[in-house]
Amino acid sequence: MSATVTLMHVAQEAGVSPSTVSRILNGTANVTPDKRERVEAVIHRLNFTPNVQAQALANGRSFSVGVLTQKLSSAFYGETLAGIEQGLDGSPYHPLVVSGHWRAKQEQQALDLLIRRRVDALIVLGGVIGDAALQRVAAQMPLVAVGREVSGLPERCVLIDNHAGIRQVVLHLAGLGHRDIAYIGGDECQQDAVERRQGFEDSLREMGLPFQPRLVMIGDYTEVSGEWAAAELLASGLPFTALVCANDQMAFGARLSLYRRGLRVPEDISLTGFDDLFNSRYTTPPLTTVHQAVNELGQLAAETVLRLLAGEQPHLSSYVPQLVIRESTGPAPLSPTAGGH
Amino acid sequence: MSATVTLMHVAQEAGVSPSTVSRILNGTANVTPDKRERVEAVIHRLNFTPNVQAQALANGRSFSVGVLTQKLSSAFYGETLAGIEQGLDGSPYHPLVVSGHWRAKQEQQALDLLIRRRVDALIVLGGVIGDAALQRVAAQMPLVAVGREVSGLPERCVLIDNHAGIRQVVLHLAGLGHRDIAYIGGDECQQDAVERRQGFEDSLREMGLPFQPRLVMIGDYTEVSGEWAAAELLASGLPFTALVCANDQMAFGARLSLYRRGLRVPEDISLTGFDDLFNSRYTTPPLTTVHQAVNELGQLAAETVLRLLAGEQPHLSSYVPQLVIRESTGPAPLSPTAGGH
C-alpha cells in the first residue's frame, strides 16, 4: 500500500538533513531543541519506524542474539526461552530462536541460519553438535552455552551439577529407608544423561546400597519412554520401592505406568524426577524432583551475553540444582510390592 | 577476528563481477558452468555466507515472518510455535517470535518491534490488542490470526469453534448421567473464555439440565486459579459430580484440589479440560479433554502465510475441535459426594 516511509522522507518533511534525523534517533549528538521537536513531530505524524536491517548493515550489528534451542514445544526449553527473552528485555537486543531437535545436522543448519542473519551473539541450549563448530562460532562472537560443556570455552558455559542433583535424590530416598531403587536414565549421547546415571551409581555406593544394573533402564527423556521403561521394570518382577527418573517428563510417563498397574505413589512406590518442570507441581501427587531454575538460567545466559557484548568478561560458574521434596516420595513400604507379582 | 567475507571478496577471488556471484547465489540467471564452478569453489573455500540484512535491504524482503505470541513458557504456545516453525521449514522464511503476555501495551510494543525488523508477514496467536492495530498491520503485509477474531479480516482468522467444543463435553457428561456439573471458566476479557462459558450454558439447556450459576467459577487459565476455583467449589458445599474446566491448565490445578480432598477421579468426580495439551495424556488419570490440534494449527497458519506471500488467496475456515475421551470421566456416582460434606 503506502510505500514505507524512510528516514529520508522524514528529513525532507522536517527540512533537515538525514544525518540530523539519524542523530535524533540514536542520540548520537546534540541537536537544537526546535529541530528535534520538529523532527519528532514529523516522525510521529508519518509514523516512521527505522529499518533495522538498514541500521544493521550500516553499523555492523544486527542487535539480535541467536538462540540455538532443541525443542520449542518442550516445557523445559520454553521456560528457558522465556527467561532469555526476559533477560534481553530492556536491551536493544532481541532473540532469534532456531531449534536443532537434538540432531547434529539440524543444529548445524540452524547455526548457519543464525550466522547468515549475522546475530551479534549466540546462546546455545544443550544440543549434540560438536564442540568444534561452537568453538568456531565463539571465535567470531560472544557465546554462552547452557547445560552443556564446550571444550575450550569453560568460562562460557553454565553447567548444571547433575551429579550433585541426583545425589540429593538418592540421599533423600535412602533416608526414607529405600534400598531397592530403580532408575530410568536418558540417552547417553547427551552429556547430562551420563552424569546423572553416574551420579545415581555413585550415590548408591556412597550410601552403602547395592547397585543393581537390572534395575536401570534407558529411555530418551520423553514421557512415552518413561512409561515404557517403568512398564518393563514392573514386568521384570524385580522388587523395588523407589523409582528415580533422570528427568520429569519420564517421571510423568512412569507415573502413568504405575497408575495403570494400580500402584500407589508414594505408598507403594516413591517416584522422583529431575528438572522441576512447571507441571511437576501439579501431578498427583506433586512430584519430588530436582529443581533447575530454568527460567533464571535463561535470564542469566541473556545477561551474560549482554555483558560480553558490552565488552566485559563475566565469569560463569556451575549451578547446583536443589532437591524439592513434594509428595511423590515417602517411607519405604515394609515389603516391596512393586515387582512382587 | 577475520573480517567477514563478502560477496565482493568472492567475486574478486574468482575473477568475476559481484553481479555474477549474486546470480549464482540466487539462481537469478544463467551462468556458464565453468564460472559457476569457480565461484562455488571460492565460496566454499572462503566459507562465505551471504548477509541476510544486506539482501533484505536490497530486495525489500527480510524473509522473516513475525509471530506475536503470548507466553513462551506455556505448553500451548510452545506447541503452536513448533508447528509454525515446522510449517515454515523448507521455505526461505523464518519465524521471529515476540511475546505479548496478554497485555495490550506489550503486544503493541512487540508489534512495533516486528515492524522495525520489517517482517514480511505476521502470525498472531491470540492476544488482547485491539483489532484496529492489527488491521493497520494487515494493510501492509499478509496477516493470519489464530484463535482470535479480527474484525474486517474474516478470511485471515483460524477460529476455534469453542462453543462446539464445550458442547461435546457437556453431551458426553450428560450421557454418563451427570446432572450437577460445575464449571471453571477463564477471564472473560478473552474471547474464547466467553464463548466457552456460553457454550457450557447453552449445552446444559440443550440437554435439559439445570444451569446453576453458583457452580460456575472464574479463573484466569492458570493452574493455580484452577486449584483455587476447585477448592472454592468444594468448600461451597454444593453438590456436583462433574467439573468442566475451560482449559487443561486449570483442570490440572483442579485435579490437585480434588486429590487434596481425597476425591477420586472419575469415581467421585469426573473432570474435563480443553486444549489437549501434551501433558493431558499423562495426568492420573489421563484427562478427557477437547483436542485442539495446536501443532497443526501452527503449521496451517505458517502455510497460509506462505501462500499469501506467494500471492495466492487462501481461504481459512473455522476449526472444530474434537472431544478426546480418556479416563477422567466416568458414570455419575449414585449420590454426589463432591460438596456433600
Added chain:
DNA sequence: CATTCACTTGACAGCGCTTTCAAAATCGTC
C-alpha cells in the same frame, strides 16, 4: 570589531547485496 572556540549541521561515502541496462561474447545461419 575581529578572532577564536565550541557546537550544530549537512554532504557524502560507505555497509553488502540486487538488479537494470547496455556491452560483450556466443551461437546459428545464409
Added chain:
DNA sequence: GACGATTTTGAAAGCGCTGTCAAGTGAATG
C-alpha cells in the same frame, strides 16, 4: 565469413541508514 539473434557478463545505481569530515553558526574573548 558476416550477420542478426541470443545469451552471458559487468558497471553502476540504489536499498535505508550511520558516521566522518568539513563547513557553518553563534557566543565569548581580546
